[in-house]
Amino acid sequence: MRIGLPRLEPLLGGSCRGWLLLLRSVGPRVFSMASETYTSGAHSAAFVTCPNDTVAKDLARGIVQRKLAACVNIVPSITSVYEWQGAIQEDNEVLLMIKTRSSKVSALTDYVRTNHPYEVAEVISLPIHQGNPPYLKWIADVVPE
Incomplete structure (x- = not known):
């Protein structure tokens, strides 16, 4: 998924003149971001x-449709x-990486536990401390408080 401006370096060639022309054309929006x-x-x-792609897609769709992410x-x-259960296991799995508001993690966990086929479904979350401001704003816009 691409959100934001395309890579400009190849177009500008690293020259000061190229950057100056860019700044004149887009104005202060670049800096406000x-x-x-x-x-x-x-x-x-x-x-x-x-456990598989089908479960992953079903969960992913449900999570996004319910505005949990x-x-x-x-x-x-x-x-x-x-x-x-006391034994070392090795399985092929599919991983979901979910971007959401921290306030929605509890509801997200409840949804996964209710709809996941595993007896003990993995749901772990890590806080986002930094990132691309327009992307983080997009998460906030899509996932209501």
């Missing part, structure tokens, strides 16, 4: 493993090695 404020930890990246990336073909 960089100066937007963000409250550290207001958003989270959550991770859920799934702005975006879910589906990462195919990961290998998980873990201990379960």
